[in-house]
Amino acid sequence: MPRPRRPLLTRDRIVETALALIDADGLGALSTRRLAAALGVQGPSLYNHFATKDDILDAVADTVTGAVDTSGFASRDWTAALRDWAWSYRRALTAHPNIVPYLAQGPGRRPAALAMADAVYGGLVRAGWPPARATHIGAALRYFVAGSALGSFARGFVEDPELYAAHYPHLRQAHRLAEHQQSVDEGAFALGLDALLHGLAAEYTRTVGTVESARPKG
Amino acid sequence: MPRPRRPLLTRDRIVETALALIDADGLGALSTRRLAAALGVQGPSLYNHFATKDDILDAVADTVTGAVDTSGFASRDWTAALRDWAWSYRRALTAHPNIVPYLAQGPGRRPAALAMADAVYGGLVRAGWPPARATHIGAALRYFVAGSALGSFARGFVEDPELYAAHYPHLRQAHRLAEHQQSVDEGAFALGLDALLHGLAAEYTRTVGTVESARPKG
DNA sequence: TCCCCTAAACTAGCGGTGTAAGTTTTCATT
């Protein structure tokens, strides 16, 4: 097949299909040939639109990150904005859990990640946090969200309780975790996020100023 | 070469060499043939000792996790024990950063991970936390540590500041992050951990009891 | 309008991957 009258591929179509395949079958099941086949095309044709497979994955990661909402930093006080952002961030990642290992690992140089960092950092500095502190806070929240989306804690446990009872006395009821996987993970996230924000608020009043100065500038 | 008089391979030697290769060249550079070559052996010989490559990686992950110290839960109050554990956990992971993506992702069914969960969960319950809360706290800390070890926040930034100034106004000084990568990541971890523990301590006094009841049982 | 360069598909193929299958020889057990 020579050059077709209308291009069969576009970057958007490739990224979209790649994300669908990753969601359906996992990161390891995405090969250039399988992706191309899903697009009705031969493997190497992808290289007319992307330089490497990693470039495709970067683009996929960028669209996932792009779904994160940071608008709270423009309108709400910094603790509420952080909370909204963290939950939105988590939702964006858990909506596509199979890409998270790639996304969390790779560089934050992708546009959507930079825009997100910019919004968070800017919002915290505007709220009165010293720049170095703002950096740390953004990073700490990112750690927590990425970790929570990466490996489900509960998923690691298995249904058979006997496996645990013998060697790990306190985990005798751990098999129940498998049943309530999602609620355990979300509960742990909610608890940890609340604790983090509580601790940060205490640090804020201790080192930055009163609650009043935390109002958005508008 | 037939069966040698003394076995050339042992599980321990394989795991040890695999970890060294991963540390040196990254997870992606570990192939069964390269690993075997480093052991003075042909690729498929590994399958006399491990069923799959993933089994090898699981064993590597288990030895890394095994270096985490949870002894604080036996002797210190729960906040100090959590802090010690989190730092030890982080040190164990950052000592072998290349294996972290695999480790953080996979199931927690490996013995060392189970033993760790057992110690943490048991320690928190003994301190008076309700079982469900203890599960959430252990998971939340795990999220935070894994996320912090997984992707360096600072590493994502690049030296050239002009790349940022144009589109991301608040990141104008982000290039400095690259210089202080390690201290930024550690500072973010320290800040986040302190905030988390502060928030958990507040939750403890609010819902569980006074500080007195948090003493270790002994 | 003709020409030509670029774009976007193709086919063929390279070196590498995990692992299955079967072979050979040594060691340990009966």
Place this chain on the structure above:
DNA sequence: AATGAAAACTTACACCGCTAGTTTAGGGGA
């Protein structure tokens, strides 16, 4: 002493990411 398992080997398969070279359609300049 015989036997069977263990631990190395070789060969081979299907797949991987990617390169090189080919073919033709489309668009811009003479």
